[in-house]
Each structure stands twice: as structure tokens, then as C-alpha cells.
Amino acid sequence: MINVPKSKLHSLSRIVADVTGDGHLQLDNKRGVISFYSKKLNTIKNEDKRFFDLFEIKGHVYKNRRGFGGRLTYGIFFTSKDIATYLAGKGVPAGNKTSTIFYVPNWILDGAEKIKKEYLKGIFTSEGSIYCTKSKNKKRWRIEIEQYKNLRIKNYGKMYMEQIKNMLENFGIKCSPVRFGKKSKRSDNSFTIATKIDIEKKYFKRFNAEIGFDDKKKNKKLLKVIAGDMRG
Numbered sequence: 001m002i003n004v005p006k007s008k009l010h011s012l013s014r015i016v017a018d019v020t021g022d023g024h025l026q027l028d029n030k031r032g033v034i035s036f037y038s039k040k041l042n043t044i045k046n047e048d049k050r051f052f053d054l055f056e057i058k059g060h061v062y063k064n065r066r067g068f069g070g071r072l073t074y075g076i077f078f079t080s081k082d083i084a085t086y087l088a089g090k091g092v093p094a095g096n097k098t099s100t101i102f103y104v105p106n107w108i109l110d111g112a113e114k115i116k117k118e119y120l121k122g123i124f125t126s127e128g129s130i131y132c133t134k135s136k137n138k139k140r141w142r143i144e145i146e147q148y149k150n151l152r153i154k155n156y157g158k159m160y161m162e163q164i165k166n167m168l169e170n171f172g173i174k175c176s177p178v179r180f181g182k183k184s185k186r187s188d189n190s191f192t193i194a195t196k197i198d199i200e201k202k203y204f205k206r207f208n209a210e211i212g213f214d215d216k217k218k219n220k221k222l223l224k225v226i227a228g229d230m231r232g
Contacts, residue, residue: 002086004054011054013108014118016092018047020102021126025084025094032084034092035077037064043215044074055083098148098192101156104163116167117211123164125214130221141225143207146181146196154180157195165197171210173203201225 004012019025023036036047041061048059059076088094091105108119128145145164149157161178168175181194199207204226213219 010114010118013115014122017119017122019092021123025092027084027088027094032081033077033079037075039073041074044076099150103160120211141201143199146194148192148194151191151193154193161195173206
């Protein structure tokens, strides 16, 4: 029986966020598999370490050239029905996430600050981006996070994003209202729609201090924007 001590709940929170973001949980009567994907091998190795530190299991790493224009990406999977069942019980959505209703788990929402921060760091590292738009020679920097939901359950996706927004604002990081983005047609002829929020540049310092990205490229860009802002 799996039992994660209270002292490691922040580590569990991070794994829950990672699998919810760039991972997949497969669970049926026969087996359970947890997988995670990234363009960077180092990210995969870090996930392997998190699982070993918490569950004493090593993952199987593989290379993949499907999607992303044939660019090399990496995956890791952990085969354990016990761990998959445990993570599902802790709020990791099983199956196709775009067609599944899920929320931020209550034990995270009601947990200590460190638990909440690790969840937000994991979700933003997986699903977040930092970008700039220009209008009349004026730059506008934003951090954005978005997830796609099947059109028929889009309001549940909005409710999940409202939870993320409220968590951020409890750390003093103001966000835009939750909004819907573009629609996409899937291979099964169903439609998905993006739900998203933005963080404006004036809150970048606060975001970096409280949450941050666990990704070198994203973090480097964030720090460059902050440094430019500090120079005026």
C-alpha cells in the first residue's frame, strides 16, 4: 500500500501537476501506466528522479519523432497499477484529458503554500509560455497558460482555469479573466477549445519569486524580461 508522508506532499503535488500537464495516466482492470513527454531529455531525467524519490520506481525512457514536425522528443513511462491507482485517487485525470472533467485536487487547494506552489510550477512548466506582442511599436509581454477541452465540456475547463487563477492571485499574482481561445478539429471530427489566462509583465517579478518555471529556456526568457524592466 502506497503511503506518501506529509513531508513529501509537495513532491507528490508536483508529480500530479506534471502528469496532468504533459503526461498521461492509463488505468484499467489489467494494468496501470503513467507516461510523461518532453522535447528535452533532462526534463525526462528529472521526472524519473521524482518518481524514484517518491515511489522507488525507475521509468523506461524512449525517443520519439512523431509530431512536432518529426523533431526528436522523449518520453518516459512507469508501469505500476498500484501507483497509477494511487495517482488517480489523488486527482490525476485518467485517459483523454481533453474529454475528461477534472479540477485541482482539494488536498492541494487546502494544502500548505509549498504544496500549492509546486502544483503551479509543474502546470506552468508544462502548459505555460512567455511571449511578446507588438502594437504601434509598443511591446506587451505576457505569461500565458492554456488547456484544450472538448467543446461540450468547455465550461468545466473554464472552472479548472478559474482555480488556477485563484491560486495565483492568493500569491499576489493578478491574472486576466479566464477566456476561451481558438477551436480545433480533431481526427475524430470532434472539436476542442482552448481555455486560458494571462499574467501581465508588471507581475513577472512576483511570479518569478513565488512560482517560476522549472525550464531553463522559459526561465531565462522570464529573467531577461524582468532585467529589462528593472533597467527601465
